[in-house]
Amino acid sequence: MQDTVITEDRMTTTHHGEAAVPPTARVPSVTACLVTHDRPHYVRSCLESLRQQTVGPDGFDIIVVDSCSAPAVSEELAALVAPLPNARLLRVDRPGASAARNLGAEASEADFVAYLDDDALAMPDWIERIQQVAAKRDPWPGVLAGRVLPVWEAPLPGWWPDSLRGVLSIIEWEGTGEFRTPQVPAGLEPYGVNMIVQRLPLLEMGGFADRLGRVGKLLLSDEDVQVGWRLQDRGYSAWYDSSIVVRHQIQAKRLNPQWLLDRLYWQGASTVATRRILGAPEQVWRELPRRLVVEALTLPSSLLPASSTALLALRWRLAYARGFTRMALMGEQKKRSLPGRLLRALLRRDGEPVIPTLDIGARADEAGKTHR
Numbered sequence: 369m370q371d372t373v374i375t376e377d378r379m380t381t382t383h384h385g386e387a388a389v390p391p392t393a394r395v396p397s398v399t400a401c402l403v404t405h406d407r408p409h410y411v412r413s414c415l416e417s418l419r420q421q422t423v424g425p426d427g428f429d430i431i432v433v434d435s436c437s438a439p440a441v442s443e444e445l446a447a448l449v450a451p452l453p454n455a456r457l458l459r460v461d462r463p464g465a466s467a468a469r470n471l472g473a474e475a476s477e478a479d480f481v482a483y484l485d486d487d488a489l490a491m492p493d494w495i496e497r498i499q500q501v502a503a504k505r506d507p508w509p510g511v512l513a514g515r516v517l518p519v520w521e522a523p524l525p526g527w528w529p530d531s532l533r534g535v536l537s538i539i540e541w542e543g544t545g546e547f548r549t550p551q552v553p554a555g556l557e558p559y560g561v562n563m564i565v566q567r568l569p570l571l572e573m574g575g576f577a578d579r580l581g582r583v584g585k586l587l588l589s590d591e592d593v594q595v596g597w598r599l600q601d602r603g604y605s606a607w608y609d610s611s612i613v614v615r616h617q618i619q620a621k622r623l624n625p626q627w628l629l630d631r632l633y634w635q636g637a638s639t640v641a642t643r644r645i646l647g648a649p650e651q652v653w654r655e656l657p658r659r660l661v662v663e664a665l666t667l668p669s670s671l672l673p674a675s676s677t678a679l680l681a682l683r684w685r686l687a688y689a690r691g692f693t694r695m696a697l698m699g700e701q702k703k704r705s706l707p708g709r710l711l712r713a714l715l716r717r718d719g720e721p722v723i724p725t726l727d728i729g730a731r732a733d734e735a736g737k738t739h740r
Contacts, residue, residue: 402433403468421492427495433471487619501607510604513612556608633691
C-alpha cells in the first residue's frame with residue numbers, strides 16, 4: 369500500500385512505506401547538476417537516468433555544465449540536452465570540476481543543488497528521496513549524501529585492496545546519521561558523485577575551492593569533503609541517508625596499479641590541502657613525521673615497475689606518504705631550510721603555510737616525474 373504525503377500545494381505519493389513528510393513541511397526545490405569534460409557517452413546515460421525520475425520533469429530542473437570540452441563534443445552535448453524540457457546546458461572555459469560546480473550553483477534558483485558525476489546513474493527515486501529526506505529535517509541540512517553503488521565496466525581485480533574501494537568513489541554503508549559523529553562509520557565522507565548541497569549557504573561561503581578538484585589527469589581531490597565540513601563547522605547539518613542512491617560506472621581503465629598509485633599520491637596531497645583550507649594546518653605538522661618515516665621504510669618498493677601488482681600494500685602507502693609530504697613541504701616559506709621545516713613540524717609550531725598556487729599543468733607534470 370502506498371503512503372500519501374500532503375504538501376502545501378500538491379499531493380505526492382511515495383512507494384517506500386516510510387514516515388510521511390509532515391503536512392506543513394515545504395518540499396525543497398532541487399536542481400540536478402552534472403559536470404562533464406569530453407565524455408558525452410556518459411552524459412547520455414546520466415541524462416536518461418534523470419529523465420526517468422519519479423517526480424517528473426516539472427519536479428526539478430537539470431543543469432549540465434560543459435567544462436572546456438572540445439567543440440565537437442560541445443555540439444554533441446547540446447544535442448543531448450535539447451530534447452529535455454527541464455534541462456539547460458552551460459559552459460565554463462576555466463578547467464576544473466570545482467569551477468564547473470560553482471557555475472551550476474550560481475545559475476540555479478533551487479533550494480538545493482544535487483551534484484552527480486557524468487558517469488553516475490541516478491536511481492529513479494533519487495530526486496524524490498532528496499526532497500523527502502531534506503523536508504523531514506528542520507532546519508534543512510547544509511549537505512546531504514547517500515550510497516554510491518558500483519557498476520563495473522570490468523571486474524574488480526583480485527589484487528585490489530578491500531580497504532581502498534572508496535578511492536573508486538564507492539559508498540555501500542546502509543543507515544543514516546550525521547557525518548563526523550559516531551552515528552556513521554569512521555572515515556565516511558560525502559562524495560561529489562552523489563552530494564546535495566543547500567545552494568545559498570554554499571554560495572555565501574564561496575563555493576567549491578578552485579584550488580582543489582580534478583583537472584584532466586590531475587587527481588587532486590577532496591573539494592567535496594571540504595565543502596561538507598565547512599558547512600558543518602558553520603552550524604549546518606551534514607547528513608547521510610543511504611536511501612539517496614546513485615550507481616557509479618567504474619571505468620575499466622582505472623582498474624590497474626598505475627592508476628591506484630597515482631590516485632593515492634594525489635589523495636595524500638589533497639589531505640594536506642583540505643586541512644589547511646579548513647584552518648587546521650597543525651594536523652598536517654603532527655602527521656608529517658609519521659609520513660616521512662613511512663616513506664623511508666617503503667622506499668625500496670618503488671623499484672618495482674608501476675604496472676606490477678607485487679607489494680601493493682607497501683607501494684600504495686608509499687604513494688600516499690609521498691603526496692602528503694610533497695604537499696606539506698612545498699607550502700612552506702622558501703627561505704626555510706628542510707631541517708627547519710621538520711623541526712617546526714616536530715615542535716608543532718605553525719606559521720599557517722599557504723596552499724600552493726602553482727600552475728595546475730606544471731604541478732601535474734612535476735607530480736608525474738616525482739612520485740613514481
